[in-house]
Amino acid sequence: MILEEIIEEIGAVINEVLTFFELGSIKIDYDINEPPIPEFGDFSTNICFQLAKIVRKPPLSIAEEIVKNKLKLSSKWKSRRYIEIASFEKPGFINFTLNKDIFLLEFLQNTNQKTMIVTPKTRDLNNNDTIIIEHTSVNPNKSLHVGHLRNAIIGDCLYRIFKKVRKEVKVLNYVDDSGLQVADIIVGFKYAGMSLEEWKSGSANYSKFDQYCGNEVYVKINELYKQRPELIAYRAQVMRELENPLSEISSFTNQIVSKVLIDQLKTTWNFRIHYDLLNFESQIIQSNLWHLxxxxxxxxxxxxxxxxxxxxxxxIYSSPKEGDKVIIRSDSTLTYFAKDIPYAVWKLGFLKNPFGCKIFAKQWDNTYLYSTTLQDQNIDDNGKPKLKINNEFPINFNNISRVITVIDSRQERLQTLMIEILAKIGTSSSKYEYLGYEPVILSGNTMAMLGIETIDNKAVQMSGRKGIFVEADLALAILEERARSETEKRNPGMPQEELSRISREIAISAIRYYFIKFDFGKIINFDINDSLSLEGDTAPYIQYAYARGKKIEDKLNTKQKSIEFFETITNLSAIEFSKVEIDLIKHLCKYTIKLSESSEKANPKIMAKYLYQLATLFNNFYESSPIISESNANLAKARLKIMQCSMIVFEHCMEIIGISTLSRM
Structure with a gap:
């Protein structure tokens, strides 16, 4: 919060200076950021480049005029608190340098320290607007692989970020239970001789039903299509029958989908993923949403x-940019894209909600996961379902402010078409956002570890049809075993129960962080070895830094020394802070700024990068700034406060990413 106040102070000065240029009603947008070179100061603004377009002077000339003359006329500049000096640099930036004494005094003596460093300054507690996030949305015909994890973890981190800035957030998981991939496994069971009895008898050699359907039924049916073309005709028949809620195929499909879905959810819950509501594509079709x-x-x-x-x-829908797109096929079945349109319109609250809901399951975090329902399946005179509305529905569609769909970037064209159609319908299309990310591929080393040969040890694209993928459950099991081995080496004699707990937390954290730290536009070359390293940009490295802080706290408690957070530092002038300490303090004060930026841009990588930098700065502090052995009492107190603030920010930021806080590793 301190840095937010400083930025506000600089902004107030700049806005007053702008009035001296007689711009009239012209508004100028400008940035206040950290300069790329620390020697230039603590903050920098590009205001002179924006002004140059209007007053027709070189940016450097404007910067010199402001610093040497116009600042002297500013009452805001004269009453400033945090900024000590202003300067200018080529080609026209104005730089501001903090009064370090005032800044450090505010940080060390503020009595609301705990809330100050983790609470964004600008927040509207009366804002009841709801943000909807849709993520995961894996076809319910297989187990989740590591590519699906990237989607789910991005979405879950967004949920945690919005909760931290006190937004109302609802997380949806869209179940495509009427698409081709589900039809494939139904054809396998119904028409290709694949029996549920093999699974029920335990002879299928799979521990979960989603694995059996994906690895056995789905792979085999795609091979059989080449040998038995009549099965493709059965698939088309299944697709048609899935649009009828009263058909035997629909009933059977519901049973299969439910069994697969609960196993998929068990996987996501292992990674601490939270959901609020399950939506079913079949219900979208069977309700009045599609008709309307x-x-x-x-x-x-x-x-x-x-x-x-x-x-x-x-x-057909004809896009001025993307060309023609089929909405309904000639056999009257809906395309994949067609089914997504009413869902998007529903999420925006444009059409009246036709669904009720029921409790589907209790989740890992003790919250209830709900699923939509068509409560009354009686058919009216027009052959449409008569639907009963549940007034206790968990989403208030009157207050939707953002609808975010986390989706593979290969769906970008369809999402572009979606936004075009939403605008033409008359919905608030500006509220609809798609967050596209590049796919996950498997490194040659990972493939070799799984016993799959590749050409020249090259990375490969995952394919459910070909059975080339790394299941999320398997990745977690492998990393958990490696974490156990490393933890046991570092902690000989650790009780087995504690060893298992710590190993699991390390593995979960490693995977969650691994899939957040990359830019969305970067293809991830997934390598199991890289994700668990204790060095570099990894979750174990961050956990290790946090554990070092807990080690200091334990030592202080053992020595019965006070670790009272609000203990007053009586003589700040007698303390000489190192650059390492000042850099860490400044970084701690950036937390709320980065949190707000991450929320506005819907980008959790901002928090991952901030957290890694925090771990690096804290490790430098740990190694160079002793607390217990420090003879200067005031300096020891100051360092203790820096450490305690670090631990608070660690805990908040690690919670956002989903990294467990461990006292020992």
Whole structure:
């Protein structure tokens, strides 16, 4: 919060200086950031580059004029508290240097220290707007692989970030229970001789039903399609029957999907992923949502019926940028994209909610996961379901402020089409965001570890149809075993129960951090060895830094020394702070700024990068700034306070990423 006040102080000075240029109603956007070179000061602004476009002077000339002349006219500059001096540098930046004594005094003597460093200054506690995040959304025909984890962990970290800035957040998991991949396993069970009895008898050699469906049924049916073309016709038949809630195929599919889904959720819960509501694609189709939407699409001439050409008999959407996209096939079945449109419109609150809900399961965090329901399946005179509305629905659609869909960047074209259609329908399309990320591929080393040969040890793309992937459960098990081995080496004699607990927390944390630290636009070359290293940019490195702080606390408690947080430092002038200490203090004060930035940009990597930098700065502090052996009492107290603030920020930031706080490793 201190740095936010400093930025506000600089902003107030700049805004007053702008009035001296007689700009009238012209508004100027500018940035206040840290300069790339520390010698230039603590903060820098690009205001002169923005002004240069209007007053038609070189940025450097404007910067010199402001620093040498106009600041003297500013009442805000004369009453400043934190900024000591202003200077300018080529090609036209204005730099500001802090009064270090005032800054450190505020940090060390503020009596609200605990809340000050972790509470964003600008927040609206009366804001009831709801943010909806949709993530994971894996087809319920297989187990989750590490590529799916990237999606789920990104979404879960976003949920935690928004909760930290006190937003109302609802997390949705969309279950595509009427698509081709689900139809594939239904064809396998119903028409290709694959029996549920093999699974029930325990002879299938799989510990989970989602693994059996994905690794056995799904892979085999895709091989059989080449040998038995008639099975493809059965798949089309299944797709049609899935649109009828009263069909036997729909009933059987519900049973299979539920068994797969609960196993998928067990995997995500192992990684501490939270959800609020499950949505089912079949219910989107079977409800009145699609009927209402399709009527709107036709009435507004957003779609057209094709009477000739390759798309004859289809309903088409024509994008000015992306070309034609089939919405309804010539056999009257809905495309994958068509089913997504009413779901997006529903999330924005544009169409009346037709769903009730029920408790689906109790989750790892003791919260209830709900699922949507079609409560009354009686058919009206028009052949449409009559639906009963549940007034206790967990989402208030009157207050939707953002709808974020976390999705593979290979779906970018469809998401672009979606935004076009939402705008044409008349929804608040500006509230709809898709957060695209590049896929996860498997390194040659990881493939070799799994016994899969690759050409020249190259990384490969995962494929469920070909059975080439690393299951999330397997990745966790491998990392847990490695963590156990390393922990046992460092802690001989540790009780087995404690060893198992710590190893599991290290493995979970390692995977969660691994999938957050990369830019969304970067393809992840997943390597099991890299994710668990104790060195470099990894979760174990961060956990180790935190454990060092806990070690100091334990020693202080053992020596019966007070570790009272609010103990007053009586003589600040007698303390000479090192650069290591000042750098750490400044970084601690950035927490709320980075949290707000991460929230606004919907980018959890900002917090991952901040956390890694915190661990590095704290390790430097730990090694160079002793507390217990320090003879200067005031300096020891100051260092203790720095350490305690570090531990608070560690805990808040590690909670966001999902990294466990461990006292020993």
């Amino acid at each position: 939407l399709f009527k709107t699409l036709k009435d507004k001439k957003i779609v057209r019926y094709e009477t000739e050409g390759k798309n004859k008999g289809c309903w």
